[in-house]
Amino acid sequence: MFAPDLAGHHAIRQRLLARLQAGQIRGSLLFTGPEGIGKRRVALELARRELCFRRNACGQCEGCRMVMGDDLPFELPNLLRIVPEGKAGVIRIDQVREGLDSDHQPRFSRGVIEWASLSPPVGCHRWILVEEAHRLHENSANLLLKTLEEPPPDTHFILVTHRPEALLQTIRSRCERIPFAPLGPEEAWAVAVQNGWTEADRPRWTALGEGGLRFLDEAAFRRAEAQVEAWLALLQGRPFSEAGQALLPEKDSPLAQSEQLRQPLELLLRLLADLARIRAGEAPGLDPWRAALEDLAAQPRDLRPPQEAALESLRHLPRNLSPEPLLREVGLSLQGA
Incomplete structure (x- = not known):
């Protein structure tokens, strides 16, 4: 039917x-x-x-x-x-x-x-x-x-x-x-299996996808994975010059810079929301990164400045032509949190 x-x-x-x-x-x-x-x-x-x-x-x-x-x-x-x-x-x-x-x-x-x-x-x-x-x-x-x-x-x-x-x-x-609501985890993973994904990647693939199929392409998935790791490194105090390269737009991508920047900023907001969840005694959405998130949640940092910086950046993406200064500024808000 x-x-x-x-x-x-x-x-x-x-x-x-x-x-x-x-x-x-x-x-x-x-x-x-x-x-x-x-x-x-x-x-x-x-x-x-x-x-x-x-x-x-x-x-x-x-x-x-x-x-x-x-x-x-x-x-x-x-x-x-x-x-x-x-x-x-x-x-x-x-x-x-x-x-x-x-x-x-x-x-x-x-x-x-x-x-x-x-x-x-x-x-x-x-x-x-x-x-x-x-x-x-x-x-x-x-x-x-x-x-x-x-x-x-x-x-x-x-x-x-x-x-x-x-x-x-x-x-x-x-x-x-x-x-439309997201697909159920089993529905989404069944499609992933049909496209060649194996059980080893299931926890991270499911967590990043949130019931969607936008990471069926392995290159897109690995890029999102690297962006999560980059934000965690910045939250842990590493400088942007060492940890931030995965967040920058790809020069040969067919997508506009503003569209490429949207994903890492949205991932940062998910990480910050997970820190708040852990502090409230709840499970994080990005559970495969729980150990790193729990260490960060135990630190006395104010989550509001980086959240506001990320949201402000998202609001102005169509007009922003300089991705690296924008991301560095958001990264500085993490260092000062």
Whole structure:
């Protein structure tokens, strides 16, 4: 009945299917929840089901294969994908208006609004999937407002984001919000095992992922691991020049510096929250690092200054062009705590 290669979220998927079959699904939906838990794949399942020869997202037929794999087309008979592009990692207005990629070569023949107004294929709806919708440029978001409020018949927008607070309020107000919870530990680990992970990495992989799958890529996981170790070393008093290199953005990464900086700052906030939990007699979320955290929690340090420094840095990430001074400043707040 559902895509066999998609883990979890059965209740949400059942409700969406029932409403779709009853003609009661809203024209604009906002899928929210933690990063890497499968929100995008649930959205793709709706389009995939309509192309499936068996109409159940079987994953075996030619119709399903069109909506599967890493190299997913930007346009399918019933699906249009809008994704962030370029080094800045934003969804620009020309992508919405003209459907151009970063080299100004057409990926599809019409802009989003015109594409949405076309009649869908027989037996299908038209789905417009806006991935990482929090990266919509303000002009792009404003251009979409009217269409989001009143999409053409049988056309549905699905905006997917783990940062709904970064979307314009006018966008959020025009969409029905569908909140997604993290996967259960066993569900997430079952997917990890299918992707080659072994039991030796399970404790750290599960703790870092928090019910998500964003660390299925080993390089991403090892980088997050190194960032936790770097913050612990800074908390223990080591200088930034020795311990902080793992926190800096990678120069050859396709992600913007601001997006790369978000992960280490969020990891620091998790570590600080765990120190507070240990002091309160509770178990830390990052339990594989419990021994180091317990030693740090026993020290008489004020956790508020580094928390405030990390939160302030996160608020100003889009405008910050100097990652090393920013991270050094946060690191100094740890030394003085």
